[in-house]
Structures are given as C-alpha cells and as structure tokens.
Amino acid sequence: MQHAATGSSTLYPDAQPYFGVVENTVQALRLVQAAWLGVVPRIIRRLNDTERKEKIVSGAVFIFGVDESGMKRWTDGRLWSPSRIDGNFLVYREMDRKGDGMSKFDRFEEWTPGDDGRAVSSTQEQRQGRFWQSGTTAAENRTANKFKADGLVKKTITVKINGSDHHLICYYTQQDLYMGRFKPMSTRSDIMGLDLSPHIFCFTDFRLPPRLEKGPDGLSTIV
Known part of the structure; x- marks a missing residue:
C-alpha cells in the first residue's frame, strides 16, 4: 500500500x-515556515493520478x-x-488544445511593476480588474493552444529555508479569486502567529x- 502523500510534525x-x-512573497514565507514546522502538512511524495484529480482544485496549496x-x-x-x-513567483495558465474560447474571467496580461516600483501581485491586479480585457493579447494570438x-x-x-529548497504551488481559478471565494490568510491564527524570522531564510535567489525593518531591540523583521 502506498504511504500517505502528506507529512507533518507530531507536535501538530x-x-x-x-x-x-498565496498573494505575495511574505505569505509564501509564512506558509513554507508553517510547513517546515509541521503547522500545515507537507507533500512528501508525488501524487498519484487519483490524488491529482481529487486534490488539485481551485484553492489548493502544496508545499514540499x-x-x-x-x-x-x-x-x-x-x-x-x-x-x-x-x-518572485512564476504564473501559468491552464491550456486546452480542444478549447474553443475563453470566458470573461480568462483574460490575462503580462505582469508589470507597480507605480511605486514594487511588484504588484497578479491576484491584486485581478481584483482590480486589470486582468480582464475586452480583447486578447498579442501573446494569446501567437499561441496555437487556447486557455x-x-x-x-x-x-x-x-x-530556501534552513538551507533547504522548498517549493510552493498554488492553484486557483480567476473566477473564484474575482468573486472573493477564498478566506484571507489572516483567518489562520496558527500560521499568522508564527514568528517569521529572517535568519532562517535565504533571499539571494529572489x-x-x-x-526588512529593524525594531527597537535591534532585530530585523520581515514586513
């Protein structure tokens, strides 16, 4: 019998x-730390075909x-x-070779920096309506397959946490995001209550x- 695909800590x-x-890098850091500690389950082997069909749905997040x-x-x-x-993310759209069109929630445009020079997440832009356009982009017109x-x-x-690479994968539909069907991370006190320490992460690949900001005690915190 194949062992379970997820693992966690005996403490949790x-x-x-x-x-x-997962809207931004800080949220990703929180989730990876939570998985590393066992507060949320980690994936410890590849999903089989049945598990893929059951688990890979809008809102699913996997960390290994x-x-x-x-x-x-x-x-x-x-x-x-x-x-x-x-x-710091890579974003992909699901394709369908036999598809014959896109719904109004499937318009997608290239990521661009925010007005202040900082990254604007795709989820923020989607909520603001910037990802829903009246026409297709040039990239879409050049693509033989359709979304x-x-x-x-x-x-x-x-x-990278404590010297070990951890991958986080988040799935969602633009419609679910646009309609506000997901609870914010702030509702998970077990995740938000963890001390997010900069020294356990390596940011050189980002x-x-x-x-980072230094507090009155001289210690840096992630903001």
Whole structure:
C-alpha cells in the first residue's frame, strides 16, 4: 500500500492544509515556515493520478521540500502556458488544445511593476480588474493552444529555508479569486502567529527580496 502523500510534525497532529490564494512573497514565507514546522502538512511524495484529480482544485496549496520528498520538480499532468513572472513567483495558465474560447474571467496580461516600483501581485491586479480585457493579447494570438475555459491558474515559488529548497504551488481559478471565494490568510491564527524570522531564510535567489525593518531591540523583521 502506498504511504500517505502528506507529512507533518507530531507536535501538530491535527495540522490542516492551507486553502486559498498565496498573494505575495511574505505569505509564501509564512506558509513554507508553517510547513517546515509541521503547522500545515507537507507533500512528501508525488501524487498519484487519483490524488491529482481529487486534490488539485481551485484553492489548493502544496508545499514540499526537495530533500525530504526527493522531488526536484512538481508534476500534475495538466497542460500549461509558458510561465510569466509575477514578482518572485512564476504564473501559468491552464491550456486546452480542444478549447474553443475563453470566458470573461480568462483574460490575462503580462505582469508589470507597480507605480511605486514594487511588484504588484497578479491576484491584486485581478481584483482590480486589470486582468480582464475586452480583447486578447498579442501573446494569446501567437499561441496555437487556447486557455482552458474556467481553467486553473498555477502560481509557484521556491523558498530556501534552513538551507533547504522548498517549493510552493498554488492553484486557483480567476473566477473564484474575482468573486472573493477564498478566506484571507489572516483567518489562520496558527500560521499568522508564527514568528517569521529572517535568519532562517535565504533571499539571494529572489528577484525582489522582502523588505526588512529593524525594531527597537535591534532585530530585523520581515514586513
């Protein structure tokens, strides 16, 4: 019998997975730290076909350590567009070779920096309506395959914690995001209550490292 795909700590036997959207790098750091500690479950092996169908849904978030799982890449059996950069994330759109069109929630445009020079997350822009356009982009016109109607978006990031690479993969539909169907991370006190210590992370591989501030005690915190 195949062992369970998820693992957690004996300190948190009732650890619950995070369900929602990972909007920015700081949220990703919180989730990776939570998974590393066992507050949320980690993926410790590849999902089989049945598990993929059951678990890869809008709002699902998966986190795995390369060393622990033995996996260097995440595979889900779906067809995806080329990646697009969203700050420290890579974002993919689900494709459908047999699709015949896109819904109004499937318009997608290239990521651009915010007005203040900092990264604006794709989720923020989608809520503001900047990802829903009246026409298709030039990139879409050059693509033989079309986005799958009401298909998933996949958002990924790699975080190095205590010297070990951890991959985070978040799935959602633009419609679910636009309609506000996900609870914010602030509702998870078990995750938000963790001390997010900069010294356990390595930020050198990030395009846009998180901002650090020194407190009155002289210690740096991630903001």
